[in-house]
Amino acid sequence: MAQERVCVGAIAGAFGVRGEVRLKSFCAEPGAIADYAPLWSEDGTRSFGLRIIRAIPGGFAARLTGIGTKEEADALRGLQLYADRDRLPSLPDDEFYHADLVGLAVFDTGGAEIGRVRAIHNHGAGDILEIFAPGRRHALLLPFTRAVVPTVDLAAGRIIADPPDESPGDADD
Known part of the structure; x- marks a missing residue:
């Protein structure tokens, strides 16, 4: 993307017959998504007022500029919407945008590299870091809590983690 953008929502399909969409917000305050418009497609080729x-x-249920029919709204199903980073609020020191964490190197408390953050998941019980490391058959999943992830240093591009001990049967190495 030419300008740094952060995914703030997605279109779940049409709502009604006049071009409205079902909008899922990924914002901490879901209704704030409208404050970050215009919203962009991932490739930056389309923008929408909201x-x-x-x-x-x-x-x-939301209206996007340029979308006037159910068919146009249905065609957007699955489209992720991105906001310009400079339109988003600044976060306190102990909060992070998921986009800032993806790709960071993860080290254990002894300084050994564990891998890199590939994704952040949240299935309702809190954020989970998905860490990929060469030589592992499966990704390592760590709860994104202060106890397991005591340090996030965005400036240095690294995370310090204290993963729970794996039992011998859990190791992929």
Whole structure:
């Protein structure tokens, strides 16, 4: 992307017959997604103004500029929406945008490299770091808690983690 952008939501499909969409917000305050418009497609080729119509189960009914029919709205299903980084609020020192963590090197408390963050997942019980390391058959999943991840140093591009001990049957090496 020419300008740094952060994924803030996704289109889940059409809502109604007049071009409204079902919008899933990934923002800490879900309704704030409208404050970050215009929103962009991942490749940066399309931008949309956004107006939230109302809350619905699992997200919002919303209007996007340039989308006027159910068919146009349906065609956007699965589209992830990105906001310009400079439109997003600054975060406190102990909070991070997921986009800032992906790709960071992860070291254990003894200084040995564990791998790199490939993704962050949240299935309702908190964030989980997915760490990929050469030589492992499976990704390492670590809870993103202060106890397991005591240090995130964005300036140095590294995370210090204290993963729980693996039992001998869990090791992939």
